[in-house]
Amino acid sequence: MSIEQYAVIGHPIAHSKSPLIHQAFAKQFNKAIRYEAVLSPLDGFAATLHRLQREGYVGVNVTVPFKFEAYGLSQALSERAKAAGAVNTLSFHSAEASCQIQGDNTDGCGLVNDILMHFPTALASKNILLLGAGGAAQGVILPLLAQRPAQLTIANRSLNKAQAMLEKFAPASAIYGVPIAVNTYADCTSAFDVVINATSAGLTDTPLPLSPHLFTQHTLAYDMMYGRETPFMFQARMAGAQVLDGLGMLVEQAAEAFYIWHGVRPDTAAVMQALR
Ligand code: NDP
Numbered sequence: 001m002s003i004e005q006y007a008v009i010g011h012p013i014a015h016s017k018s019p020l021i022h023q024a025f026a027k028q029f030n031k032a033i034r035y036e037a038v039l040s041p042l043d044g045f046a047a048t049l050h051r052l053q054r055e056g057y058v059g060v061n062v063t064v065p066f067k068f069e070a071y072g073l074s075q076a077l078s079e080r081a082k083a084a085g086a087v088n089t090l091s092f093h094s095a096e097a098s099c100q101i102q103g104d105n106t107d108g109c110g111l112v113n114d115i116l117m118h119f120p121t122a123l124a125s126k127n128i129l130l131l132g133a134g135g136a137a138q139g140v141i142l143p144l145l146a147q148r149p150a151q152l153t154i155a156n157r158s159l160n161k162a163q164a165m166l167e168k169f170a171p172a173s174a175i176y177g178v179p180i181a182v183n184t185y186a187d188c189t190s191a192f193d194v195v196i197n198a199t200s201a202g203l204t205d206t207p208l209p210l211s212p213h214l215f216t217q218h219t220l221a222y223d224m225m226y227g228r229e230t231p232f233m234f235q236a237r238m239a240g241a242q243v244l245d246g247l248g249m250l251v252e253q254a255a256e257a258f259y260i261w262h263g264v265r266p267d268t269a270a271v272m273q274a275l276r
Contacts, residue, residue: 005056006035006261009048010063013037017275018061021254024274025266045069053092053099059261060090061254067105067135074103081105083172084139089257104260107136108143110253111196115222116147117252117268118244122194122220123147129188130154131208131232132198133161136224140198141169145176153181155188157199185209191216195236197223202230215239224249248272 008018014037022035040048045066052060062070067086071077074087081087087103115122128149130137133156144152152173156162162182173180189211201208202225210232215221221236226247229237237243248268255268 002056004031004033004058005052006033006059006061007038007052007057008035008061008063009038009040009045009052009066011040011042011065013039013063016063017250018063018254021251021271021275022258024271025255025258026262028266028270029262029264031262040066046073049073049090049101053101057092059092059257061257062088062090071103073101075100076102078102078104080108080142083142083169084108084135086135086139088139088253089260091260104257105139106253106256106260107249108140109256110249110251111140111222111224111246112143112147113252113256113268114244114248115194115220117248119220119242123149125150126193128152128194128196129192129214130196130198131185131210132156132200133158133165134198134200137198138165138168140196141165142172145169145172145178145180148176149178149194151179151181153183153188153192155183155185157185159184186211189213192219194220194222195241197221197225197230197232200225202232205231207231207235210235212239215241217241220244222246226250247275251275 016037019035026033070087081103084105089104089106091102093100126149154162166180166182215236217240219241221241222244223233224246226245233243251268251272
């Protein structure tokens, strides 16, 4: 029997921990898989994807900067991928003569699962502040609303982008009965139960102009970035908040992708411990 092949496509990609994570998951089920990191030229994502499809790969993860292109190339989309407007997990489904590309987004579910694993009561009925209005922020809004917080506030450097997200998610806000507010950083001056940093400011160690009153000892401060302490994490830690980085989100989004492809849920805690 031939070995199932998977890959993560990105640019750059050498740093990716996805091959390590998926191999560790597969080992838990005594499954032999191949999972490789594939560097795609910036203008060659579609060609790279279609090559893997032709070569019989079962599924592919997609990372920066191709999540929007992956969305566009998907022939069927999950509800959460539609809401996110971006795709990080692709499955190739073979029918008689054709092979369909199915797109999903597991990032938001990864964030929520990671938070709830650490703090099971952290989200329901809580006041949540989401910093950023890029692809990552957009991908987590629906899963966050589904946890039925008391309120979700979105703050972004460019307010028009946050405003556009508010409009896009107004129907979901009504369905879940969770009000969404939009604000500038400067206007967020009161304490929140949860503050999630979905900006990429940490990549350049740029501090966000945040009020010192956002964080208390009861606040959970979550940075989607991992690998080092960002200025956001530092500010929150100094204010006595609980701080989590995005490594858990990475492992949890991978676990959800693994479930889509293999139909079984891996033990993420063991893999997290090994990565730390
Ligand atoms: P985007 O480029 O789509 O969005 C970037 C966001 O950051 C925008 O809201 C932008 O504001 C804001 N921003 C950038 N620089 C600054 C700054 N100096 N000051 C204030 N705001 C700033 O990126 P993504 O949404 O794809 O990714 C965001 C972060 O999330 C990245 O660090 C990424 O690594 C991380 N991530 C982690 C994952 C995980 O599994 N742990 C999964 C996905 C993402 P503006 O709109 O004004 O430009």
